[in-house]
Amino acid sequence: MIYLDNAATSYPKPEMVNERVIHWLETGSGSPGRSTPTSLTKADSRVLQVRKQLTNFFGIRDEYRIVFTYSATDALNLGIKGFVELGDHVIISAIEHNSVLRPLRHLEQAGTISLTIVPCDSLGYIDQHKLWEAFTPKTRLVVLNHASNVTGAVQPVADIGEEVRKRGAYLLLDAAQTAGVLPLKMDELYVDMIVCAGHKGLFGLPGTGLLVIGSRIEKLLSYRQGGTGYNSESEYQPVNWPEKYEAGTMNIPGIVSLGAGIEFIEQQGIEQIAQREHQHLERLWESFFQVPKIQLYGPEPHMPRVAVLSLNIEGWEPDDLADILQHNYKIQVRSGLQCSPLAHKTIGTHPEGTVRISPGFFNTDDDIENLVDAIKKVAATQVDWMLF
Ligand SMILES: Cc1ncc(COP(=O)(O)O)c(C=O)c1O
Known part of the structure; x- marks a missing residue:
């Protein structure tokens, strides 16, 4: 996992x-x-x-x-x-x-x-x-x-x-x-x-x-x-x-x-820890921001922010996406409102919420590449066939 x-x-x-x-x-x-x-x-x-x-x-x-x-x-x-x-x-x-x-x-x-x-x-x-x-x-x-x-x-x-x-x-x-x-x-x-x-x-x-x-x-x-x-x-x-x-x-x-x-x-040093997490965030951002079906939320990586990234894929409920990531790709993320309904009202994702990806100090570049591949594959999937 x-x-x-x-x-x-x-x-x-x-x-x-x-x-x-x-x-x-x-x-x-x-x-x-x-x-x-x-x-x-x-x-x-x-x-x-x-x-x-x-x-x-x-x-x-x-x-x-x-x-x-x-x-x-x-x-x-x-x-x-x-x-x-x-x-x-x-x-x-x-x-x-x-x-x-x-x-x-x-x-x-x-x-x-x-x-x-x-x-x-x-x-x-x-x-x-x-x-x-x-x-x-x-x-x-x-x-x-x-x-x-x-x-x-x-x-x-x-x-x-x-x-x-x-x-x-x-x-x-x-x-x-x-x-x-x-x-x-x-x-x-x-x-x-x-x-x-x-x-x-x-x-x-x-x-x-x-x-x-x-x-x-x-x-x-x-x-x-x-x-x-x-x-x-x-x-x-x-x-x-x-x-x-x-x-x-x-x-x-x-x-x-x-x-x-x-x-x-x-x-380790706080700056080094933050830098490592930020590199993961940058990689995620650059992998997704031009994919038409993926909507990213929050500031771009160069703005004041931490490595917490919310996204949605057009046609997918956040909970379903998190389920697929967990069951098919063995990747654990968080979906829904993340206990912050006010924040989701603010960014226009209430009440379904988002899928939230939050890398930590111990995540490797491979972890991030696996997630990027998984999300891109899901985004490329036609949702209609999922219904049958
Ligand atoms: C911004 C923020 N405040 C408060 C909390 C609550 O933390 P705890 O679960 O330790 O009570 C969280 C946990 O997700 C959080 O993200």
Whole structure:
């Protein structure tokens, strides 16, 4: 099977990630905070070590501002629900993932916030003019997708972040598709919170995510309460960070995998990883863009984008195309709306969606050539005979 669905979750993981996790499962023990008050378990030390690695990765000083979560969705729920207050106005773009849209619609329905969705162009870039128009005196939070999981478009975050700050609001960046391929230094991007999925470009296990809390954020409520191993005598959630947000036994193998994933990225270099994925994207683009029956979506390769390519073939339902690729050609891609109905409305592919191809660091040139051949063969097939 050729795996080309790295935007969903990366596969395979680097060998060192697998080894580190297996080693941990065979030799690791304990749960952070669940030892005596004066001694650290092996798990405590390991979690702290990975937290420190992550502070470097995001260019921040304080480990307590790194919160381990169970997915990007979990981190978005914390960043959004922990931050907004009654009466706040929140702005998002029209290419956000459901993991941003649904928590906000939930808060809107409950009467907690008001929400404005700012349009994007057909490539997936936010309309900045409309963004600034959408601001009201009550606007307190902007949530922005760094790179679209449908079109690959990368937003000009630093410019937007600086302006959001000038207007007295805060910026939460959904970096699910960029962590591991674009630098994410918090101050350089002028963002106040960064959300990542640990299991995509950071090469961690599924069941991992991160919320990175910037220095301008002083108050963030927990939205999940429970045992933290600390202050067990208290009936109330601890106030100290990050324990306040990390109730329940942590996903230690996942955190170990993230530490190894970050180390792998640093060894390879983010730019080199991005370049490799981009070469695959360029190859796909140049192979398809002149094929009459193939419609490509998103920015051309020379524009700001990541290696996530959506396409459709005239006469084919995206789900059928993905099925054929899987069953006849042993190639795994993703079809449909990719949890981003707003993005598909924006690019005109709602409700059928697209077939999304997302190469990763471990894909070879042969993988890409196989996919190109397969798609071209399908595009050359007369659909009418398929009906009989
Ligand atoms: C842009 C974006 N945001 C959020 C998510 C949610 O990630 P997770 O599955 O880790 O919750 C995804 C996953 O596909 C995504 O692409």
